[in-house]
Amino acid sequence: MGSIEIRDLVKDFHDRQGNRTRVIDGIDLTISGETFVSVVGPSGSGKTTLLNIVSGIETHTSGTVNLRSADDDARIGYVFQDARLLPWRTVMANLGFVQHERAGWEERARHYLDLVGLSHCADRYPAQLSGGQQQRIGIARAFAVEPDVLLMDEPFSHLDAMTSRTLREHLERLWLESRRTVMFVTHDVTEAVQLSDRIVVLEPGGRIHEIIDVDLPRPRKASDPAVAMLQAEVLARFEALEARQAVVA
Amino acid sequence: MTVTIPTELPAWQRHLKTQGMSAIAVTAALLSILAVWQIAVLVGNRVPSPVQTVERLVSEAAIGELWHNLAISMNRFVLGLVLALVVGAVIGVLMGMSKLADLAFSDLNAAALAIPAVIWALLTTMWFGFGWLTPVVTVFLSGLPFVIVNIAKATRAVPADLVLMARSFGVPRGHILRHIVAPAVAGSTVAAVRFAIMSAWNGLLLAEWFGSTSGVGWRSRYWYDANQLDGFFAWVLVFILLLVIADLVLLGPIERYATRWRSA
Numbered sequence: 001m002g003s004i005e006i007r008d009l010v011k012d013f014h015d016r017q018g019n020r021t022r023v024i025d026g027i028d029l030t031i032s033g034e035t036f037v038s039v040v041g042p043s044g045s046g047k048t049t050l051l052n053i054v055s056g057i058e059t060h061t062s063g064t065v066n067l068r069s070a071d072d073d074a075r076i077g078y079v080f081q082d083a084r085l086l087p088w089r090t091v092m093a094n095l096g097f098v099q100h101e102r103a104g105w106e107e108r109a110r111h112y113l114d115l116v117g118l119s120h121c122a123d124r125y126p127a128q129l130s131g132g133q134q135q136r137i138g139i140a141r142a143f144a145v146e147p148d149v150l151l152m153d154e155p156f157s158h159l160d161a162m163t164s165r166t167l168r169e170h171l172e173r174l175w176l177e178s179r180r181t182v183m184f185v186t187h188d189v190t191e192a193v194q195l196s197d198r199i200v201v202l203e204p205g206g207r208i209h210e211i212i213d214v215d216l217p218r219p220r221k222a223s224d225p226a227v228a229m230l231q232a233e234v235l236a237r238f239e240a241l242e243a244r245q246a247v248v249a
Numbered sequence: 250m251t252v253t254i255p256t257e258l259p260a261w262q263r264h265l266k267t268q269g270m271s272a273i274a275v276t277a278a279l280l281s282i283l284a285v286w287q288i289a290v291l292v293g294n295r296v297p298s299p300v301q302t303v304e305r306l307v308s309e310a311a312i313g314e315l316w317h318n319l320a321i322s323m324n325r326f327v328l329g330l331v332l333a334l335v336v337g338a339v340i341g342v343l344m345g346m347s348k349l350a351d352l353a354f355s356d357l358n359a360a361a362l363a364i365p366a367v368i369w370a371l372l373t374t375m376w377f378g379f380g381w382l383t384p385v386v387t388v389f390l391s392g393l394p395f396v397i398v399n400i401a402k403a404t405r406a407v408p409a410d411l412v413l414m415a416r417s418f419g420v421p422r423g424h425i426l427r428h429i430v431a432p433a434v435a436g437s438t439v440a441a442v443r444f445a446i447m448s449a450w451n452g453l454l455l456a457e458w459f460g461s462t463s464g465v466g467w468r469s470r471y472w473y474d475a476n477q478l479d480g481f482f483a484w485v486l487v488f489i490l491l492l493v494i495a496d497l498v499l500l501g502p503i504e505r506y507a508t509r510w511r512s513a
Contacts, residue, residue: 055417076417084414088432088510097428098418125510145418 001033002069002148002181004054009063011049011206023049024060024206034179038192041202041209042242047185049206051151054183069148077147077180079155083134085126085141092122095141105144112140115177116170132163136170143174152184156191165222168194172219189238193231194220201238204245210237297479305483314468319487322464325381326453329388333445336389337396338438342430344397345404354397361394366452374460383460384453391452392445399444403437404430435507443500450492 011024023046031037039047052058054065055076067074085094095109113119116136126134135155142150155171156164172195175182186192192199196214203209212234220227258266283299290298297305309315340358343350369390373383407430415425457466465488472480 057413057417076419078414078417080410080414082410084410086411086429086432088435089428097424098415098420100420100424127510151417 001179002067002074003033004029004031004149004181004183005064005066005068006030006050006054007064007066009050009053009065010061011046011053011058012061022206024053026063027206027208029200029208031181031183033181035197036175036182036184036195037198037200038184038186038196039200039202040186040189040192040238042204042245043187044204045202046206047187047202048153050202051153051183051185054149055151067149071148074148075145077142077145077150079135079138079142079150079152081154081157083126083131083138085134085137087126090123090125091118091129091137094126094137095144098141099145108144108146109140112144112174113137115143115174116140132159132167135159135163135167139167139171139174143178143180146178147180150180150182152182154186154188157187164191168222169219171195176218189235190222190231193227193234194222199234201241203241209241212237295478297482301479302482302486305477305479306486309468309480309483315487318464318468319491322384322453322457322466325384325457325464326388326450329385329453330392330442330445330449332385332389333392333396333449334442337393337441337445338400341397341400341441342404342434344401345407345434351401355401358394358397361390362398366391366448367455369452370455370459373456377460379460379462384456384464384466387452387456388449392449395444395448396441399437399441400434403434403441406437407433432507436504439500439504439507443496446492446495446500450488454488 006027006029009024009027010022013021013023015021023044027050039050041047049058053060054067055078067076069075085091086097089097091113092106092109095113096105099105099108110119110122113122116139118133118136118140121129121133121137126137129137135158139155142152156167159167168191175195184192184195189199193214193216199212199214201209201212214230216224216226216230222228222231286296286299289296306315340350340354344354344358345351366387369387370383373387373390377383377386411429411433412425415429420428453464454466454469457464458470461467465484469481469484469488472478472484
């Protein structure tokens with residue numbers, strides 16, 4: 001199973017005039033195998049940039065990011081805010097595409113489609129599916145590559161409350177079955193408490209504010225008193241952070 | 250008052266209805282063309298009638314000129330067009346993906362777009378004389394700029410979020426080109442082929458007119474020089490029919506196939 005090691009990570013953006021904006025400022029973080037870690041923080045705290053650097057989509061200014069796996073090459077799965085399915089390929093072909101059609105891909109694709117309850121949609125095109133169904137396909141696609149590290153960027157933020165609640169349950173079930181190493185970016189504290197083993201709270205400027213361990217039994221329901229209590233506590237801390245930032249600003 | 254919302258027709262009835270509408274539209278278009286032609290015969294000066302024109306075509310077929318010249322022209326046309334498509338696709342994709350390639354080729358291509366087919370036909374006749382190279386190169390040069398401009402535009406419009414998605418999963422570059430870039434530009438490629446066919450077919454006719462001793466263009470000139478309008482019209486009709494048939498029978502279905510996911 002894979003793990004993520006981030007050491008003294010810095011990311012600067014430069015505008016056309018050469019002015020520097022630091023969006024990640026010296027992050028140290030280790031996400032060990034079989035752990036579900038959420039990264040929360042207000043807008044501008046560098047959550048998505050951090051995820052993109054870990055995936056290799058974006059470069060970083062300094063520091064190191066290591067993805068470790070049993071094999072030489074760590075496999076990454078990514079779930080985006082929108083499903084990002086190829087509209088000209090069927091659901092099944094979409095799942096095959098990211099696996100580069102490596103041996104056994106069809107079997108894996110069918111297995112994960114079945115787990116998200118969409119095996120009957122295998123031959124449909126994305127345009128024939130609802131937004132929630134497309135996102136479920138996006139999740140199945142990421143699990144089907146059997147990744148060492150699974151990265152998720154606010155995957156439920158574009159969905160209505162009912163659909164996102166159902167998808168959270170799907171996601172937790174998939175994770176319990178596969179125990180992948182997950183880095184999950186969200187702005188929704190409720191979501192983070194329900195799904196995570198640890199919550200990393202970022203503050204504006206791209207620094208780690210605190211790390212909260214979530215030691216609650218699974219599977220969890222948002223309505224469980226223990227979950228609700230921790231949600232309220234984390235939310236209060238989050239609001240205190242925002243209030244302090246507002247005073248500083 | 251009670252209003253009943255009509256239920257949707259079954260698929261076979263919808264298909265039949267669409268087919269029926271298409272047949273009516275084609276018949277109406279043909280009838281209007283024939284009517285305008287007949288009016289031109291009545292009011293115009295030396296305009297051969299549809300019947301005279303078809304009779305001339307039949308006689309051309311009987312003496313072996315129709316199929317022989319048609320086959321020669323098609324041969325030259327397909328060769329030139331395939332070359333234009335291959336070279337145009339490579340340059341177009343390069344221009345769409347690389348700023349440097351875009352800077353290197355965009356002005357040159359804009360200039361080539363502005364050159365009419367007749368200029369290419371005259372130039373190639375002067376360069377290559379009477380032979381197969383003149384029409385083939387004219388077809389190539391007339392079609393190429395349209396292929397380049399359409400494919401470059403389509404490549405620039407390839408969804409960047411899909412490319413990023415593929416990269417984040419570590420999909421190899423060749424796979425991205427084949428499964429994202431190629432399908433994304435497929436619809437525009439058909440449009441490119443359409444424009445290229447129009448321009449290249451004009452080029453072919455002119456090149457054969459000026460610099461050949463066989464083919465559709467040469468045979469049209471033969472009747473023009475003989476001052477026989479029915480013969481000239483018959484070959485113009487062949488020229489137009491080929492374009493229409495290529496569009497209806499080949500390009501339409503190919504375009505529908507390439508973009509079938511849009512209407513899924």
